[in-house]
Amino acid sequence: MQLDKRRIAITGGFGTLGLAAVQAALGAGAQVVAIDRADAPAEGIGQATCIGGVDLADPKAAKQALAAAAKALGGLDALVNIAGTFRYETVADGSVDTWDLLYRVNLRTAVAASQAALEHLHAGGRIINIGAASALKAGAGVGAYTASKSGVMRFTEALAEELKSRDITVNALLPSILDTPPNRADMPDADFARWVKPEQLADVIVFLLSKQSSAITGALIPVTGRV
Numbered sequence: 323m324q325l326d327k328r329r330i331a332i333t334g335g336f337g338t339l340g341l342a343a344v345q346a347a348l349g350a351g352a353q354v355v356a357i358d359r360a361d362a363p364a365e366g367i368g369q370a371t372c373i374g375g376v377d378l379a380d381p382k383a384a385k386q387a388l389a390a391a392a393k394a395l396g397g398l399d400a401l402v403n404i405a406g407t408f409r410y411e412t413v414a415d416g417s418v419d420t421w422d423l424l425y426r427v428n429l430r431t432a433v434a435a436s437q438a439a440l441e442h443l444h445a446g447g448r449i450i451n452i453g454a455a456s457a458l459k460a461g462a463g464v465g466a467y468t469a470s471k472s473g474v475m476r477f478t479e480a481l482a483e484e485l486k487s488r489d490i491t492v493n494a495l496l497p498s499i500l501d502t503p504p505n506r507a508d509m510p511d512a513d514f515a516r517w518v519k520p521e522q523l524a525d526v527i528v529f530l531l532s533k534q535s536s537a538i539t540g541a542l543i544p545v546t547g548r549v
């Protein structure tokens with residue numbers, strides 16, 4: 323799967339999945355800018371340009387960051403919205419503030435970054451969002467998280483319809499548990515082999531960025547390994 327110097331901005335690009343997506347896109351021949359709230363990535367990020375210290379939930383900051391990304395790349399072909407987070411909290415013992423936090427970090431960042439990217443994207447462009455398989459049916463303790471990720475899924479469908487006339491596709495991937503160091507620490511007795519590795523999800527992101535996926539838009543695609 324080749325990305326032929328396609329110019330791609332990846333949010334949350336300094337996190338676990340973000341780094342895997344950056345490496346996979348670079349490996350497929352893309353030019354990449356990683357945007358994140360953290361100041362700098364904890365590990366090497368290859369040939370990617372880094373834009374750190376950006377709160378993408380702030381529309382002005384998102385606009386500036388996407389403009390800087392498009393300038394660094396000489397244009398923009400795709401945006402991958404990976405910035406996000408997770409909280410486990412029951413309603414009885416939790417805080418209403420957690421619902422605001424997850425809405426802000428998981429949904430508002432994707433909306434603000436996408437709106438900012440639309441000034442630069444053109445026909446053949448791509449937007450890829452990260453939802454969550456767990457948002458298809460919530461369980462105890464994940465109400466705020468799944469509500470925010472359900473928002474990402476409805477946002478994906480709405481924007482896909484809106485952008486059909488511009489020939490820009492918008493899709494969401496719905497991962498289950500990823501095989502990350504924090505998840506291993508939280509669930510030490512789980513069978514890690516059944517989880518999706520960030521590199522596997524990054525391969526699906528590369529497919530959605532490629533020309534071969536041009537007929538797919540508005541899709542919510544579960545990527546759940548053997549969970």
Ligand SMILES: NC(=O)c1ccc[n+]([C@@H]2O[C@H](COP(=O)([O-])OP(=O)(O)OC[C@H]3O[C@@H](n4cnc5c(N)ncnc54)[C@H](OP(=O)(O)O)[C@@H]3O)[C@@H](O)[C@H]2O)c1
Pocket residue numbers: 333334335336337338339340357358359360376377378379404405406407408426427428431452453454455497498499500501502505
């Ligand atoms: N890990 C899983 O099992 C799993 C499962 C399903 C879905 N997902 C989704 O996959 C995505 C990546 O997960 P991950 O495990 O790679 O998480 P991660 O390692 O925590 O990476 C997320 C990155 O997003 C950044 N970020 C958070 N809020 C931001 C904001 N307002 N503006 C800009 N950047 C922001 C974080 O920066 P800070 O470190 O400064 O906060 C972090 O670098 C998330 O959307 C997550 O919800 C993950």
